[in-house]
Amino acid sequence: MLRAYRLIGHLFTPFLKARGLPSTRQGNLPRADLWIHAASVGEANVAASIISGFLKRNPGVKVLLTLQTHTGIKKAQELLAGLPVAITLAPFDVPSFIKKAFSSVNPKVLAIIETELWPNLICEARARGTKLLVLNGRLSARSFKSYRLIKPLLKKLLVSFEHIGVIGPDEKKRYLLLGALPEKVSIMGNAKYDLLWERHKKLDLTTISSKLPQTEELFVFGSVRRGEEETIAKAIFFLKGTLPNVHFIIVPRHLTLIPRIKDQLSKKGLSFRLYSEPINTALVTIVDEIGPLFGIYALSKAAFVGGSLCPKGGQNPFEPAVFRKPVLVGPHMENFSYEAKALVTEGGAQVVKNSRELAEDIYKLFKEKKLAQEKGELAFKAFKKFLGATENYISLLEKYF
Numbered sequence: 001m002l003r004a005y006r007l008i009g010h011l012f013t014p015f016l017k018a019r020g021l022p023s024t025r026q027g028n029l030p031r032a033d034l035w036i037h038a039a040s041v042g043e044a045n046v047a048a049s050i051i052s053g054f055l056k057r058n059p060g061v062k063v064l065l066t067l068q069t070h071t072g073i074k075k076a077q078e079l080l081a082g083l084p085v086a087i088t089l090a091p092f093d094v095p096s097f098i099k100k101a102f103s104s105v106n107p108k109v110l111a112i113i114e115t116e117l118w119p120n121l122i123c124e125a126r127a128r129g130t131k132l133l134v135l136n137g138r139l140s141a142r143s144f145k146s147y148r149l150i151k152p153l154l155k156k157l158l159v160s161f162e163h164i165g166v167i168g169p170d171e172k173k174r175y176l177l178l179g180a181l182p183e184k185v186s187i188m189g190n191a192k193y194d195l196l197w198e199r200h201k202k203l204d205l206t207t208i209s210s211k212l213p214q215t216e217e218l219f220v221f222g223s224v225r226r227g228e229e230e231t232i233a234k235a236i237f238f239l240k241g242t243l244p245n246v247h248f249i250i251v252p253r254h255l256t257l258i259p260r261i262k263d264q265l266s267k268k269g270l271s272f273r274l275y276s277e278p279i280n281t282a283l284v285t286i287v288d289e290i291g292p293l294f295g296i297y298a299l300s301k302a303a304f305v306g307g308s309l310c311p312k313g314g315q316n317p318f319e320p321a322v323f324r325k326p327v328l329v330g331p332h333m334e335n336f337s338y339e340a341k342a343l344v345t346e347g348g349a350q351v352v353k354n355s356r357e358l359a360e361d362i363y364k365l366f367k368e369k370k371l372a373q374e375k376g377e378l379a380f381k382a383f384k385k386f387l388g389a390t391e392n393y394i395s396l397l398e399k400y401f
Contacts, residue, residue, distance in 0.1 A: 009094035027100030032064035038113035040072040048079035049195040066090035093118040137166035155179025189389025208295040218300040227310035233264035234355035251287040304328040326375035348379025
């Protein structure tokens with residue numbers, strides 16, 4: 001299987017060169033002691049958290065961060081501004097490009113963020129004696145099903161790693177089932193929450209608060225996905241008479257959902273305005289910009305985290321929890337199962353299944369102020385238990401320098 005993959009790479013190399021690829025994509029990379037490879041924006045956040053902490057204690061180590069997307073590059077440059085880190089697009093995983101990359105970089109350690117298991121990259125590192133690590137290893141149930149189809153190939157790759165640090169027990173089990181050595185896999189936590197903690201401390205709410213009604217009685221439906229807009233509209237309809245002072249904010253995950261949200265609110269006779277429009281007396285604000293959700297969580301009394309009433313796997317419930325906000329989620333939190341379980345177990349979150357339950361829990365949070373405050377503190381307590389993973393990964397890296 002590996003031979004076939006490498007042969008395909010050889011065959012495609014002339015076509016890739018003919019496309020006029022950037023030199024970095026062909027393996028022309030700067031020299032570095034530590035090469036960290038990630039995929040895109042999400043992984044760039046994790047990489048930045050680890051790199052910034054590592055360089056504080058190891059300022060003499062040359063670091064290269066490669067990513068697969070331009071959006072990932074932009075995010076990494078933003079997060080690592082001012083630090084001596086080379087940030088470039090990653091080389092394509094074909095033999096000649098990867099060989100050239102290793103000759104250029106000559107790294108002591110190659111650390112892969114999450115699940116960037118590229119065969120030629122790993123094989124070349126092993127052949128050159130470069131130490132291989134996985135940091136913040138993730139392996140979802142969906143990805144695992146696909147990876148099982150190439151288990152013989154993955155087993156050859158995974159045994160090459162010095163250590164595989166994963167975010168939780170499910171990931172550890174899946175890595176082991178794919179052939180990783182038990183003594184080389186450990187649960188080290190999710191580094192992105194250390195970055196979330198730092199991000200919340202630096203947040204400027206001036207612009208966001210100026211575009212929302214000047215009231216403390218705000219409730220936000222965050223990262224709403226298609227299929228949830230009707231349930232949310234019904235819940236607001238149930239509440240408009242019993243919570244007359246509460247202003248509701250709907251933040252869609254994708255802006256293309258806005259017409260459907262408007263339609264559902266109109267059908268229920270609920271007044272609304274767009275976030276980009278002047279503030280008026282409307283009951284609901286629909287956010288039509290990308291970016292302000294994190295700040296809106298900070299300004300709200302409580303939050304519903306979307307993508308969870310429909311089978312989309314949910315979104316990050318720790319984003320409101322870091323601000324000590326009580327959290328409501330639907331039953332579909334597969335992509336954030338550890339976080340959702342921790343919040344529910346601690347008492348900081350409640351699972352709702354329909355519009356009636358959603359409305360009832362929102363009502364309780366606004367009518368029982370002490371309950372809402374207690375749940376917010378419990379949500380924060382659950383979040384705090386997830387901090388410290390960055391330090392674990394930094395310590396792992398330091399074993400090889």
